[in-house]
Amino acid sequence: MSRKSLAVLFACLLFVAPLSARESAKPSAQPPGAAIASAHALATDAGFETLRAGGNAFDAAVAVSAVLSVVEPISSGLGGGGFFLLHDAKTGKDVFVDAREMAPAAATQERYLTADGGFDRDRAVNGPWAAGIPGLPAAFVHVAETYGKLPLRTSLAPAIRIARDGFPVYARFARGYQQRREVMERYPGTRAVYLASGAAPKEGEVFRQPDLARTLELLAGHGFDGFYRGEVAAKLVAGVNAEGGQWTGEELAAYTVKEREPVRFRYRDWDIVTAPPPSSGGIALAQMLQILSGWDLQELDEPLRVHLVAESMRRAFRDRTFYLGDPDFVKVPQRLLTSPDYAAGLRATINPSRATPSDLLSGEQTPLEDEETTHFSIIDAEGNRAAVTQTVNLLFGSGLVPPGTGVLLNNEMDDFALKPGTPNAFGVMGYDANAPAPGKRMLSSMTPTFMQSPGKVVVLGTPGGSRIITMVLLGILGFDAGLDAQAVSALPRYHQQWMPDVIEAESGAFTPQVAQSLRALGHSLKLPGDEAAGGRGSSHVWGNLQTVEWDLADNALHGGSDPRNPVGKAAVEAIGATAR
Template sequence: MTRLFRTLLLVVFLASPAALAQQARPAHPPGAAIASAHELATDAGFETLRAGGNAFDAAISVSAVLSVVEPISSGLGGGGFFLLHDAGSGRDVFVDARETAPASATQERYLKPDGSFDRDRAMNGPWSVGIPGLPAAFVHVAEKYGRLPLATSLAPAIRVAREGFPVYARFARGYQQRRDVMERYPGTREVFLASGEAPKEGELFRQPDLARTLELLAERGFDGFYRGEVGAKLVAGVNAEGGEWTAEELASYTVKEREPIRFRYRDWEITTAPPPSSGGIALAQMLQILEGWDLDELDAAPRTHLVVESMRRAFRDRTFYLGDPDFVQVPQRLLTSADYAAGLRATINPAKATPSDMLSGERTPLEDEETTHFSIIDTEGNRAAVTQTVNLLFGSGLVPPGTGVLLNNEMDDFALKPGTPNAFGVMGYDANAPEPGKRMLSSMTPTFMQSGERVVALGTPGGSRIITMVLLGILGYDAGLGAQAVAALPRYHHQWMPDVVEAESGAFPPEVAEALRALGHTLKLPGDEAAGGRGSSHVWGNLQTVEWNLRDDTLHGGSDPRNPVGKAAVEAVAR
């Protein structure tokens, strides 16, 4: 090949639309974007970026402040998943800080003398608590990916814990729902009844013990929480209420780094959560099933029918195959393959619902209705999508005295009694049975999307509905919606068993609901008590998303309008 011919080929290539698009793509975002469930957390993230931190330092700040201001949803006594993208290396990593089972928490310990399931023990107090993972994640992310000392990233949370923040409506309502459990324990009463009364909307809520715990974590790293003064108080507080923790198992907690799940949907590369999250595998199945149809060309009812049928099949597989990959063999490669999805697609009748009991299987798991999520893009293009939780409202309700740490009740996410539904009406079997040090199955699904035109981070709380809300968010972005419109999308859900389509208020216009019923679907809508299922609440989730539009080099944030204290913001932070 002559030099002239090679030159001509290069000119032709550089003039092609694909090459021009690649050349025009901006190297860095024009600023930073953060979306979280509380404005104080979003502000803390920008404070850390302005101090010279990157997205990973900011993620610690946002997470820690959410741990202070959202005890209803998450905290140091819980766990979470950090999906991170390092722009410099192009590497994605999934930091697994899910809680683990104490050695004492065998299935037999959750049975009453007559052999029936002890629901109270599974949901409330010391036996409902898994070993927390979130503080270890702060240390891990700061040491491996951040630029700033942990003390700098935790400073906003320490300040908010000490100085206080105004109680918001969801906090006050949630406490009333759980106060009978919360007020069982002296350490919890010291925190939440410090004024002599239950927290009231608008009053300042201070947590000096939590501020001290955060200070020790900032000063001493892992040992500041899992050993020493705080570790001893955590073990003593749990055991004083009848639990059986040991200092050794608390101090042996480890964060795990895992390879994210990656797959393509149309023009998007999706990067998402691997086991012990069930969300990534389910997303891969649902989206690759749906790729067989042009959803944009379909009317609302047939499009919703196909989406529901994809949900049904993914949740059936979730039941049987998924658990902690360090303890069970998860057939991830098979379940996420396009060929397997094609086989599932072939079982869908576009004109009729498939009854769930016609899909092979006998069995169903879950996560919480609360939880919290935030998304970050910084000026270098680093990204963080983080979902964290304590499971139910205010977790176990137990605060070990002197720590300020409200502990999770994630043990209920295990299959504590095979075939017995958990707090959310779903059940599990051996793959998700508790074992010492094992992580319980989760639905948390922090996710990245990237195409030639847009880069996105998104996620949400919402129990098993997390997975389907993220699915609908991805479909919304694919349809051309912007970040705020995606955060506001109406939501619906199917989880195989019970065989019911749930939906928010207004998600289905009357004619769409009628058409879905005509296709054979059973709908459970707000206020409708005729259908089975665990009920359908008025609104779901708290989706937080950020978007970098590569076409015009702009940043956008979307914060769920269902949550009035959330905040999405864009700021021109200097690199």
């Protein structure tokens, strides 16, 4: 780090005062029902089924999460982890439930080196060494027992039924399997699930997972012990170790979810409640939005607005690299990084008429998480809220299903800095704050978020790797500009993550005139179609934003499901509205 960067950082320390936990204004009425938005219609329907059975938003969150674990193995599952941001309307309490995966004790950095000292990419992303100890099943138990109204068996019933009876394979599922089939078909337990019909899953055919249904039944009947001890745990350990990994039953039994205090800050008229470490998202959001609070973005022309937003992204991602990791293992300077004074110092380094080259902000590149993640948002008739983002990391995770479990394991170990200074699967690097250690949780970009103003309550989030953070940022700016939930979910997206020093954008995010203006300001752009000119280009569409909003002025609920995802569903029902 340069002497100049250190001077800016420590000068800001002199002006930082403790952030007070601002109390959000209490809504004047209760919602007229419930709203749920998720990445699959079956999951949204399961949430409403659970509410009709007398559950609250937290029971519905377990139901939606579990069904997504069944129908979206490309994105999440019992073999992965997630973050549950919850708001209890009765007490006004917000809590962040950290169910991130943990590193097995044997998974040291040395395990990911080849004989000549190089980085073993295959081991980091495929098979037994790629997987961290799963956290999502423990979250189901914790959320149901601590915050729900219903027994776990009721909330898990839709997922058990769908795993047993099956669901139609959709296009993204079938395409994803073809992309990962070489890895998936290495392992007998995976072949038994995905080749059960004798061929790879095809769009439209019914996909059944009886072993996963059995695992969910044991979890429903025995709680934590149904997954982390006993029959399922023994099969998980045996399956991992048979493929050359080193898990122990003691490690599984020792897994715990962590309740953490959310990140809170103010942006214009909004109180924002969002994800703390080991998510990097909340701190980055606080930095970016507080930097941007120095301008009235709606009064600016589009090129200048995008320029300032991209410059805020650049600075937040630079700090993400050096300071963020599992707070149980590293000291995260959260109070400083989320301070308005620190944001003001960063704002002062932005030149409104010229892009700041990233190499002038001294440092290296940053770790990130893959796009194959999922998110859902819920508000119930009592005003309870749930924003949940969950993942197995890469497409179909590690590809490994321990025989007899139906549980597809994550490959979150690649989210650690397994070899400092060496790019991970996505060409980016990490450092000591995010190095693996026994029981440590890898850094994440997942950013489930609440927003509340005097007139509106919003729940939002998305998958998308490191782009999660910037997509949530653009969603917040969209709501602040007065857009409704569906319009926000459809917003075009762009992203700057400090290193590499480039703005990426979706198709249609910038007009040719805006792109030309940004280049004139000194920005490098990577746009869809750039491949034709010899570049790598950018993905045509990103993410899968799911959001619900409660308009307090007319006491109405609305949902927005990302139009990029044809199987998602946002819905509103009057469940519970007349039962008070």
